[in-house]
Amino acid sequence: MSEVLNIKELKRFKSVNKSVKKVDGIALVTGQPVYTNDFDVPGALHVRLVRSPYAHARIKEIDVSKALKIPGVVTILTYKDLPRVPYTRAGQGYPEPSPYDTFVLDKKVRYVGDPVAIVAAETEKAARLAAKAVKVEYEVLEPVLDYEKATAEGAPIIHDEPEAVGVYDASRNIAAHFEMEVGNIEETLKKCDKIIERTYVAKTQLHAMMEPHAAISYFDPNGRLTVISSTQVPFHARRILSRIFGLHIGDIRVIKPRIGGGFGGKQAIHLEPYVVAVTLKTKRPARLVYDRPEVSMATNIRHEMKYTVTIGAMKDGTIKVIDMKGLSNTGAYGEHALTTFMVAGSKTLPLYNKVEAVRFTGDVVYTNLPSAGAYRGYGAPQGLFALDCTIDELAHELGLDPLEVKERNSIREGESSPIFRIMGEGREGVDQIVRSCKLQDCIDKGKTAIGWNEKRGKQLRNGNKVRGVGCAIAMQGSGIAKIDMGAATIKMNEDGSFNLLLGATDLGTGSDTIMAQIAAETLGVKYDRIKVYSSDTDMTPFDTGAYASSTTYVSGNAVRKAAEMVREQILENAAKYLEEPAENLYIENAKVISNKTGREVTYEELCTKLFYTFEQKQIAATASYVGEESPPPFLATFAEVEVDLETGKVNLVKLVSYADCGTPLNPIQAIGQLEGGTMQGIGWALFEDVIYGKDGRMLTNDFFTYKIPTRMDYGKLECGLVDSYEPTGPYGAKSIAEIGIDTPIPAISNAIFDATGIRLRKAPFNSEELFFEILKKEV
């Protein structure tokens, strides 16, 4: 099980780097009504959406008359009743690098499940009945269901509406395009001893967070529009709602309560516009909660991507050239299209920074399938699958140990890569030197834990079963440099406690707790003296939201800054109160103490005096932070598999992952993030397969047909952290949220090869396919 290595640091810090319990933990384990759908809002209308049965069609006529007659139905809205404002559902910094190609409701539908009408009724039953009774006449169009054919001559055009903005080439269904080159690929390839070209495909994946998406809207007693939403991005939601409905940002309030998991799936504006449309029309509260099938097919899924990787290397395994050509499937709408595609390069290519020439090119195309969006890893795992496995293949062809090849060509502390500057998210990146990198320690620990040298290449057989091991290394980032910003407000109370108001959204990661620990460390109090509130666009300062592994690094730095400012104010006021210069004073255990006279004043006393009798003022501060760089965490993963040669079934015997996330501010929670991400990666590698019908309907839209891993689906999982210190991070921290999902697919693929000599180049790895390969090869 998990290991935490931090003896040194444990001594140094008082609040951070400690595995304290979550600040919201008691509410969670006692089942308090904390999620969006637990809020009772009197008189709320039940909202249901009528959805398209066709993948591609134009609406000829909608007849709501029969549905309106059903008792309890209050209103039914169609595209005719809504403003025609193009927008993107992507919850990204503004202006978004995603095309504005979406309308709340459109005359055209672009995937099976695309909404065509909003029904609001007094009861859920009436809403469901009415949704069925809405009659829609469609002109059915030919759909584009194969993303490899999306740009073909004569292919149906998915976004032919004139209002869409920012689409790269609508006439060819290309949502986004990117290309970059460093050095000279062709010339450098000529100097290489070995050139290898391989194509890998990572299919889509569902977020499958346990809490379905939910939103409630209402007018508060002062007539302000209030939205409660299970969102990762309340401030983006507010901005986008204001754009769609022509309301002032200040007239909208978005509240984010506890969230039951997000993983990027709640980094978009999914349900909010529908409930708001109903509330604006009826002046009544409205509630919409998606069913599981709606969560699966009508929110976001992961971008399916295909990469052809060409690598040029010397005989000794020195990699000189990496050329990646990609194709990404964004589905019906282009949210996060360009950015996920770029991340597939920007978070993988700098890892192999010893090359002389690099190229990354490709298209993100529209199809008439569910819309892809943000998902933990955000393109990086798709890119890494192709890159890591091609390197693995190269090593085998050169007769070298693949781990050695990866180890030797990868980035180390103090090094850089031109990719950092060239590729950002949707635009240029930011130059940076990797200041903290303990990748080698991660590799060494994992290698020992799996028994790499003893097991590799042995193909240990036990009856019909054969074993093998595989490895993969990865890097990610910590927030989006020079774009994403977080802010925090801290105010002091007269009992010496503090309120920490955060725009950052804890979606179950434990970020509220970590933020409390950072503030407590800086202010010299116990972390339970920090009362955290996140997040509410009215009450908390701005934050771009919880995505891109940003919270610990970006919001965490903002908290540290705010806490330092409050600390200054405490010292200043204590200096007046104690009549001693501030330089003589230090802070410890909720007290200000003089190192000259030994006199002291408790926070409680000081703040009470400040409120009622002395100076009479509030101690408080707000600080903002935007990352100047995005320090990558690192990861090494090793998988041991056992393949049943009679069935093709892959049994994951053991998976080991060691990560460098800087100083883990809360080791247990950091490991929890790593374990959770890793398990999602294992699921994607072995179990989670999205299947569509011939008509483009998602057939696997529930937990029966879409199988996420259960407790019985893996052998041993060992996740651990190695210590490093990121000088730009709050108390040395970097991110950990995403990286765990990057490596399981390549590590397991490489392990299957080690066991059977068979390369599976399409994930998830299907037993049936493997079985037929085994038959062909007679392993």
Next chain:
Amino acid sequence: MKLELTINGRVHSVEIDPGEMLLDVLRRLGYKSVRRSCNSASCGNCTVLMDGKPILSCTTFAARAMGHNIETVESLSEDGKLHDIQESLLETGGAQCGFCIPGFVLTTKALLEENPEPTEKEIREALNGNLCRCTGYESQIKAVLNITRKRGGHVNE
């Protein structure tokens, strides 16, 4: 139709639709700890105990619960003190988003009553129907093993 339901020792008299599921009735009565995730008997988030045994309330007719004792997670910490399963989850980091936790806690409670010293394998088997998308399961398994340890039982990892 009218129904008498005993929930956490309290008798409720409720009006229900004949086909209504226990999950809907429980949430309507304010037992919001019972969560709906899949509504199709495949995630375990809606688990409650019926006469001490875990059942899935999303696919159990409310009418079937008549005459039985229903227990939700709200009953575990009524006196303000956490149940040791809850405490243990907090210690190991086994509750991330928390959405799966009420179902997890109740299934674990039933498991430990039947088998106070489960092995890791037995824990995995008993809790297999309780999906969690956040934790990667390890911290939750550890939480259950720790309870056995704290209760003075023998831990067979």
